[in-house]
Amino acid sequence: MSYGLSFSPEFFCAPDESERAPAVNVFGQPISVHGAIRMMGKRDWNRACRANGLDPKTADVSDLEQAVRDIDACRNIDAKGPIEVYVTPDHDVSVNVYNGPECEPGAPNLDGMSPDALVEFWARFNRPSRKDAERLVGRRKGFTTLCGALAGYASNKATAMRCRERGDIQAATVYETIADGIYDRLPADLKW
Numbered sequence: 001m002s003y004g005l006s007f008s009p010e011f012f013c014a015p016d017e018s019e020r021a022p023a024v025n026v027f028g029q030p031i032s033v034h035g036a037i038r039m040m041g042k043r044d045w046n047r048a049c050r051a052n053g054l055d056p057k058t059a060d061v062s063d064l065e066q067a068v069r070d071i072d073a074c075r076n077i078d079a080k081g082p083i084e085v086y087v088t089p090d091h092d093v094s095v096n097v098y099n100g101p102e103c104e105p106g107a108p109n110l111d112g113m114s115p116d117a118l119v120e121f122w123a124r125f126n127r128p129s130r131k132d133a134e135r136l137v138g139r140r141k142g143f144t145t146l147c148g149a150l151a152g153y154a155s156n157k158a159t160a161m162r163c164r165e166r167g168d169i170q171a172a173t174v175y176e177t178i179a180d181g182i183y184d185r186l187p188a189d190l191k192w
Contacts, residue, residue, distance in 0.1 A: 011097065012065060028124050029098035029108060029117070033085055036095035037064045041116045044093050051088035082112055107136065109192040110154050115165075118158035126151040137190060146190065153182040 014023035014032040022035030030036040038061050040048070045064075049056040052067040068087055075084035075094065082096035096112060110118060125136060125147045133147040140146075160175035183191065 012069070025098050028120055029082070029096070031098055033068050033095065033097055034061060034065055036085070036097050037061050037068070037087070039117070040095060041114060044114075048087040048093045051090065051093065082109065084112075107150050107186070107190040107192060110150070110157055111192065113154070115158040115161045118154040118161075122151045122155040122158070126155070146187070149182055149186060150190070153179050156182065
């Protein structure tokens, strides 16, 4: 099931969003279609461009942004989670647009992120500043340790996804088991 994109102009391109720096929320996740396209991995960029009749080497973000407007479809309209916006007519490639720029403390749905986004999350929150940790999980006992646990989940999830992509199911299962163990130990309010 898909829904039409009946959103404000800021959903497509956030105010003051530049070509160099996409608008992101406190978790570093894109808060507009423009930003989400800018943050796409190379593989998805190439697939999306080709599916829309564009040359990946000469296309720019505005070309795919226009394709999104023409396709006019998203997978969900959940206000709590990211909105998955289709970038290709066959709905094979999509991007996630997150809430922002300031969000309530709480872990994002790491299972809805690409391996590249998970690695970026890990890089930011593996050894977070106290300020970043507090923004992510709220001020509580062990809040920097909780951030590290979420980063560990992200790293193991990304590795498992990449193992599956290359067909190494046995290794993927090992990393998924580690990620599941981390998830099981998270406080209820940080689970998605």
